[in-house]
Amino acid sequence: xxxxxxxxxxxxxxxxxxxxxxxxxxxxxxxxxxxxxxxxxxxxxxxxxxxxxxxxxxxxxxxxxxxxxxxxxxxxxxxxxxxxxxxxxxxxxxxxxxxxxxxxxxxxxxxxxxxxxxxxxxxxxxxxxxxxxxxxxxxxxxxxxxxxxxxxxxxxxxxxx
Amino acid sequence: xxxxxxxxxxxxxxxxxxxxxxxxxxxxxxxxxxxxxxxxxxxxxxxxxxxxxxxxxxxxxxxxxxxxxxxxxxxxxxxxxxxxxxxxxxxxxxxxxxxxxxxxxxxxxxxxxxxxxxxxxxxxxxxxxxxxxxxxxxxxxxxxxxxxxxxxxxxxxxxxxxxxxxxxxxxxxxxxxxxxxxxxxxxxxxxxxxxxxxxxxxxxxxxxxxxxxxxxxxxxxxxxxxxxxxxxxxxxxxxxxxxxxxxxxxxxxxxxxxxxxxxxxxxxxxxxxxxxxxxxxxxxxxxxxxxxxxxxxxxxxxxxxxxxxxxxxxxxxxxxxxxxxxxxxxxxxxxxxxxxxxxxxxx
Amino acid sequence: xxxxxxxxxxxxxxxxxxxxxxxxxxxxxxxxxxxxxxxxxxxxxxxxxxxxxxxxxxxxxxxxxxxxxxxxxxxxxxxxxxxxxxxxxxxxxxxxxxxxxxxxxxxxxxxxxxxxxxxxxxxxxxxxxxxxxxxxxxxxxxxxxxxxxxxxxxxxxxxxxxxxxxxxxxxxxxxxxxxxxxxxxxxxxxxxxxxxxxxxxxxxxxxxxxxxxxxxxxxxxxxxxxxxxxxxxxxxxxxxxxxxxxxxxxxxxxxxxxxxxxxxxxxxxxxxxxxxxxxxxxxxxxxxxxxxxxxxxxxxxxxxxxxxxxxxxxxxxxxxxxxxxxxxxxx
Numbered sequence: 001x002x003x004x005x006x007x008x009x010x011x012x013x014x015x016x017x018x019x020x021x022x023x024x025x026x027x028x029x030x031x032x033x034x035x036x037x038x039x040x041x042x043x044x045x046x047x048x049x050x051x052x053x054x055x056x057x058x059x060x061x062x063x064x065x066x067x068x069x070x071x072x073x074x075x076x077x078x079x080x081x082x083x084x085x086x087x088x089x090x091x092x093x094x095x096x097x098x099x100x101x102x103x104x105x106x107x108x109x110x111x112x113x114x115x116x117x118x119x120x121x122x123x124x125x126x127x128x129x130x131x132x133x134x135x136x137x138x139x140x141x142x143x144x145x146x147x148x149x150x151x152x153x154x155x156x157x158x159x160x161x
Numbered sequence: 162x163x164x165x166x167x168x169x170x171x172x173x174x175x176x177x178x179x180x181x182x183x184x185x186x187x188x189x190x191x192x193x194x195x196x197x198x199x200x201x202x203x204x205x206x207x208x209x210x211x212x213x214x215x216x217x218x219x220x221x222x223x224x225x226x227x228x229x230x231x232x233x234x235x236x237x238x239x240x241x242x243x244x245x246x247x248x249x250x251x252x253x254x255x256x257x258x259x260x261x262x263x264x265x266x267x268x269x270x271x272x273x274x275x276x277x278x279x280x281x282x283x284x285x286x287x288x289x290x291x292x293x294x295x296x297x298x299x300x301x302x303x304x305x306x307x308x309x310x311x312x313x314x315x316x317x318x319x320x321x322x323x324x325x326x327x328x329x330x331x332x333x334x335x336x337x338x339x340x341x342x343x344x345x346x347x348x349x350x351x352x353x354x355x356x357x358x359x360x361x362x363x364x365x366x367x368x369x370x371x372x373x374x375x376x377x378x379x380x381x382x383x384x385x386x387x388x389x390x391x392x393x394x395x396x397x398x399x400x401x402x403x404x405x406x407x408x409x410x411x412x413x414x415x416x417x418x419x420x421x422x423x424x425x426x427x428x429x430x431x432x433x434x435x436x437x438x439x440x441x442x443x444x445x446x447x448x449x450x451x452x453x454x455x456x457x458x459x460x461x462x463x464x465x466x467x468x469x470x471x472x473x474x475x476x477x478x479x480x481x482x483x484x485x486x487x488x489x490x491x492x493x494x495x496x497x498x499x500x501x502x503x504x505x506x507x508x
Numbered sequence: 509x510x511x512x513x514x515x516x517x518x519x520x521x522x523x524x525x526x527x528x529x530x531x532x533x534x535x536x537x538x539x540x541x542x543x544x545x546x547x548x549x550x551x552x553x554x555x556x557x558x559x560x561x562x563x564x565x566x567x568x569x570x571x572x573x574x575x576x577x578x579x580x581x582x583x584x585x586x587x588x589x590x591x592x593x594x595x596x597x598x599x600x601x602x603x604x605x606x607x608x609x610x611x612x613x614x615x616x617x618x619x620x621x622x623x624x625x626x627x628x629x630x631x632x633x634x635x636x637x638x639x640x641x642x643x644x645x646x647x648x649x650x651x652x653x654x655x656x657x658x659x660x661x662x663x664x665x666x667x668x669x670x671x672x673x674x675x676x677x678x679x680x681x682x683x684x685x686x687x688x689x690x691x692x693x694x695x696x697x698x699x700x701x702x703x704x705x706x707x708x709x710x711x712x713x714x715x716x717x718x719x720x721x722x723x724x725x726x727x728x729x730x731x732x733x734x735x736x737x738x739x740x741x742x743x744x745x746x747x748x749x750x751x752x753x754x755x756x757x758x759x760x761x762x763x764x765x766x767x768x769x770x771x772x773x774x775x776x777x778x779x780x781x782x783x784x785x786x787x788x789x790x791x792x793x794x795x796x797x798x799x800x801x802x803x804x805x806x807x808x809x810x811x812x813x814x815x816x817x818x819x820x821x822x823x824x825x826x827x828x829x830x831x832x833x834x835x836x837x838x839x
Contacts (some may be wrong), residue, residue: 055555061775062748065768082831092829096812097832100778100826103807107711108771109719118839131839147719148764188513192794193629194728212638225730226760268801299640300550397556401734403792417758430760431730438750451643486790487576488555488739489549 012143019073019139021048021132024063026056027120028086030078036125044129045136048076055079057090061101064115073145074114074135078128081119091119110147113138164349165329167320172327173205173346173396176254178343183252183288185296186221188214197221197253206365212296213478217409218260219267221251222283225406226430229279229416234423251283255292255320258312259303259478263409264289265315269470270412288357290333291316294364302492303371308476310364314351321357328357331355370482372492374463374473380498385456387499394494395452397487402433404481404489405458408472459494516647523570524619526592529618529686533590534562539616546698552628552645558579568592570688572647575670577784582610589615594622598674598681599782599817600740605683606817606824607780609743612683613746619684621692624665624673626636626652629794631668635661645752661664666699672785672798675703680754683820696700707799722767728793729766731759735787735797738774741780770797774804779825781805782817 010017029073031052037044053059056079067075077098085091086161100118106112114136120128167175176185180200188211189198196216232239256264268284271277293311294301303309313319317336320327328349331337340346384390405411415432419425433439434457440448448454466474475491482490526544533539546557554573557564558581570592578591579600593601598617604610626647628639635642635656644655652665666674677700679692695703711719733749736742749757749769757765761788774781783805788798808814810832814825822828 062756062772065772069764069768080833089829092833095833095835095838096826096829097775099811099837100720100804100807101775102774102837103811104771104778104804106715107803107807108722109715109717111715112837116839117837134839142834148768191728192725194793226762294635296641376716396558396581397736399734401737401790402730402732403734403790406730406732407792411655415759417760419758428758428760431761436733482549483794486786488553489552490549490555493549 010144012140017045017144018135019144020071021074021076021135021139022067022072023048023076023078023132024053024056024059025120026058026079026086026091027052027054029080029084030056030128032122033078033120033124033128036123037129038125038126042125042129044132047136047139048132055087055090056094057085057087057092057097059094059096059097064101064105068110068114068145069148071145071148074116074139076116076118076129076131076133076135078118078120080122084121095140110143111144114145114147141149153159164354165340165346166323166353167287167329167333167343167346169208169324170325173203173209173367175343175345176200176205177202178345178477179252179254179339186251186253189254189445200254207255211292212298213257213260213292213480214468215480215484217407217478217480218256218264219345219409219412221249221253222264222287223267223280223412223414223473226428227279228430229427231426232424233325246282246436249286251287252290253287255315256289257294257478258291258308258310258315259301259476261291261302261315261408262303262308262312262476263288263478266410266472266476268413268471273469281309288339289316289318290336291332293319293321293361294367295322295360297364297367298479298483299369301368301370301477302479303477304365304368305372305374306473306477307372307490309361310368311361321354321360321362323353326353328353338413368490370477370479372477372495377463377495377498381460381495381498383501384498385460387503388452390497390499391452391456395450395455398435398451398455398489399487400435400437400451400454401486402431402435403484404491405433405435406431407480408479409476409480409486410462434461459491465497516649517587518623518689519572523568526570526618526620526690527565527568529688530568530590531562531565533553533616534560534565535734538588539590541577541585542568542590542592543585544568544592544618545570545576545578548573551640551642551790552626563819570620572624572645573628574620575625575789577738577740577785577786579604579713580738580786582740583743584616585615590618591615591646592620593617593681593684594620595676595680596622596782596784597677598683600784601781602683602820603780603817603824604740604743605820606822607743612820613801614627616686617681617684619681619690621680621687622673622676622677623647623679623692624669626668626672627673627789630670634663634668670785671703671706672783672790672802673703675700677815678818682818703804706796707802708798710799723763725795726766727763729761729795730793731761731766731768731769732792734790734792735770738786738790739777739781740784741777741782742773748776770800774800777801778804779808779812779814780816 025034041145056077059077077095079091102115118131185200186197186201188195188207195214231242271280278443297310313332317333319332329340331340372494413432414429416429418427435454440446462474518572530542541560543558543737544556549663552573556576575599579597605612632638635654637656642656650665652663652668654661659829679696764828783802785798
């Protein structure tokens, strides 16, 4: 089981720290949208790592927790707009699931900005670039993910953001 | 060596003295859960409420999880590093005879075909200060298993509560050495000895739950074939791991690696034969059905383990009875074993 | 255990009715098996009785200690089953019907109008004695009389009920074939608020410290999986925690992994958890699991106006959607 190097030991003031964002993009809309951003030469930060899924409805909240556990600073789930899902209703299920997940994680003490959801269609290359830029900036502001810090220092080091 | 005694008021001072040499564990309560924790240096109120720990004493020597070694890729091979040797010289103050006997049973397992270095190192440098029970629970049944609430067989020093003092008996050389240099220990009087014997007798009588090991010995082997009996017993079991994890003599563990790029650690952690996946293999699972797992658990403790080690792998601590969410009671299961004549063959 | 110690007239009447109904069901071949409660092997404890033998029926009991959620046995039962069901249990059964795990025609629901189950941990704390040191616990309506060392002490019943019983929304099963007694009314607003005290006090903790709080609690977790085993909503053949390809979670009881397990478990049972409280009761290391389960329950209610186990025709929460589902959080 590979693990991403934890950025937990770095600080947001550290100029060398770059947040790591994991994106689950649906194959039919968001992934195509991201592709379009690339071919249109839209600039967006390279902090995002993409995992293509058939549909945003494929995303089990387990993946999001696992990503945070591995050390990603933020997770983005992106799918088709309601009504446009290639599988008719996958994104509707995702919408319910993500709503619950976000609220629950917020209750637990995880900064809600770490779990993001978006609708990006295949023609919205510019939107995709904009979203990634915004989220990356937000993550830079809230600092590294220390939620699942392996070493818990006794000196009161913050374990959450 | 003649018996000594220590005043309960002096316990804090004595623990303080012992703390210089040992890592001291005392009963402590965390959200109502009683377990062994390092002594905070001041609190001895546990003497007022302590009956037995929820988490068994095996957790001090065989913790729920521990690192076995770490590894680092090194050219073509791996460089292996053992963890820094854990807490040296652990002293458990107040271990009950059931838990102490359980440790003696675990000693046999962990030094059998292979000597487990992690467990044995801790045991060897550790020291057990036993405390006889004055208030056994209604779930206890140690007296049926060749032990008692005041059994001193498996500790280094045995304490008996005689009111405002504890009578102290040195059982092992280690114990003798320790009490000899404990300044607050005084010589015990004849009256103290008499009082101690009375307490021992009283405590024995307070254990009301009983099993008949002779009867079990006769019936258990043949009951293996009675599928109907075990199915009936197992219907209410929900296959969690509480009975096995909280059992002081259970010792099964699982080993897992965690790799982070080119380095990682190997851990071992408690495992349970009650879990369905315990015996799952690629081809089949010989204990897919719950009744098979329950049958195995009971037979392992009361039949198979004694075949190898001459002792029943159960000390009657009663934790499984007390803490099972569905009140599965091993003493009932053992009391109702079918006689050989009643058994229908397993199809 | 002497049943006269704690049985009210109502309990006794329900018990008689239960025994005759259950016997009739078996004799008439309407069910193959009865799932109910019998006296346990410890004081003030009951244990599930699962039997197809009508001679066992006389052991069935109704008393203030019938705490188990027996619907957990339905997912494995074969044939037709008659099941003793409190209000909360009936919701779990409805939830299972919604999930197609259990067919309505296969069960005969024997409803127990439940005035609340007594939490022995609370009793022990109130009198400062362990369960086996208490001589008697008798419930008389809104008072409970606890006998210790020959002395009787009286307490308001609401002080010794389980928290979720105190705030119970459905004490009498809606979905029911045989009702054993007069319906019990749901909890008052005042009691509902009181029942949430422990959970609400957690919300007073600042978000940053909440994670720390849960980390501390889950350091005690042993991964015995009792919470999962006792939950009727957790019926997966292979739990994600035991998956090895990929391995989401190491089975070692590390604080952060324990927490991850419980968080995901709660998300997976969202909309099916009826807050029966079994997870918290069965936890051997007293982790306040209901505080998580209840929070999810509240989130589901707030976001989707949905309560688990109330309508057997309704689709399960996460297997359905509405056009108007909230999406203000979506970019």
